Amino acid sequence: MKIMNSQEIIKCYAANERDFQHLNLTQISLKGVDFSGADFSYANLTSANLSEANLSCAKLIWTDLNRADLQKANLHFANLLNVSLLWANLNEADLSKANLTGARLNYAKLQSVCLREANLTEINLERACLTQADLTGANLFKANLKGTDFAAAKLDDANLSQSNWEGAILCNALLRRVNLEEAQLQETILSKTDLSGANLIEADLTNTDLTGATLYQVALELGILINADLRNADLTKASLFKANLEGAMLQGANLLETDLRHANLKDSDLHGVEFINCRVKGALFTDAVGLTPQQKQWLRSNGALNLKIEES
Numbered sequence: 001m002k003i004m005n006s007q008e009i010i011k012c013y014a015a016n017e018r019d020f021q022h023l024n025l026t027q028i029s030l031k032g033v034d035f036s037g038a039d040f041s042y043a044n045l046t047s048a049n050l051s052e053a054n055l056s057c058a059k060l061i062w063t064d065l066n067r068a069d070l071q072k073a074n075l076h077f078a079n080l081l082n083v084s085l086l087w088a089n090l091n092e093a094d095l096s097k098a099n100l101t102g103a104r105l106n107y108a109k110l111q112s113v114c115l116r117e118a119n120l121t122e123i124n125l126e127r128a129c130l131t132q133a134d135l136t137g138a139n140l141f142k143a144n145l146k147g148t149d150f151a152a153a154k155l156d157d158a159n160l161s162q163s164n165w166e167g168a169i170l171c172n173a174l175l176r177r178v179n180l181e182e183a184q185l186q187e188t189i190l191s192k193t194d195l196s197g198a199n200l201i202e203a204d205l206t207n208t209d210l211t212g213a214t215l216y217q218v219a220l221e222l223g224i225l226i227n228a229d230l231r232n233a234d235l236t237k238a239s240l241f242k243a244n245l246e247g248a249m250l251q252g253a254n255l256l257e258t259d260l261r262h263a264n265l266k267d268s269d270l271h272g273v274e275f276i277n278c279r280v281k282g283a284l285f286t287d288a289v290g291l292t293p294q295q296k297q298w299l300r301s302n303g304a305l306n307l308k309i310e311e312s
Helices: 004-012 293-302
Strands: none
Touching: none
16 A cells, blocks of 8 residues: 655645545544545545544545544545444534445444434444434434444434344434334333334334333334333324233323234233223233223223223
């Protein structure tokens, strides 16, 4: 790899040179420099200082940016296909509409980053920090998000189908109208998260914390919510058709007009729950606790199954 220093590369760019592929630029300092439209594909920029740099529309395909400083950098519309950004600092960077397909950002810092409408297909963000990040409309199809911190992040209208969120933190996040079909959300923290209108069909939320979450009109058909914590969650008009809620905690949850047909509520805790205008035909309440005698009578008369009603 050819080695260049910061003065040389800035001079080349000023002379309208844009091809900087395969260069060795390890630990180079280019803070605040304008490299919009430049091609750094296959270059080694390990530990480089690119904070506040303008890399909009730049090409960084297969570029090594491990431990690089990209704080407040402009990467709008940049092509970062298969880039490596392990342990990199991208706090407050602009990556809107950027292509990060197949990128590796394990342990990266992305606090308050802008990833609006970015392509993050099959990205690896395991253990990264994206608190207060904006991913509105982003595509995270098949993304690896294990243990990632998305607290207070915005993900409205994002495509999150078949993504893996196991152990991730999403408390107080906005996930309105997101597509989480077939997503893996085991042991994820979703407390006080707004999932209104989300598609969670066949999603796995085993042992997930959904306390105080807003699940208004969510589609949870065939969802797995075994031992999920749904205390004080709002499930108004949600569809839980054939969902598995075995052992779920639903104390104080709002089930107004919720579809529970053929759902499995075995061993669930339903203290303080009302079933106003719920659809419960075929729902299983085996060994469920917290139901009043009047509720049991109503549930049975509306087609619910396996309700123990003590004879007077």
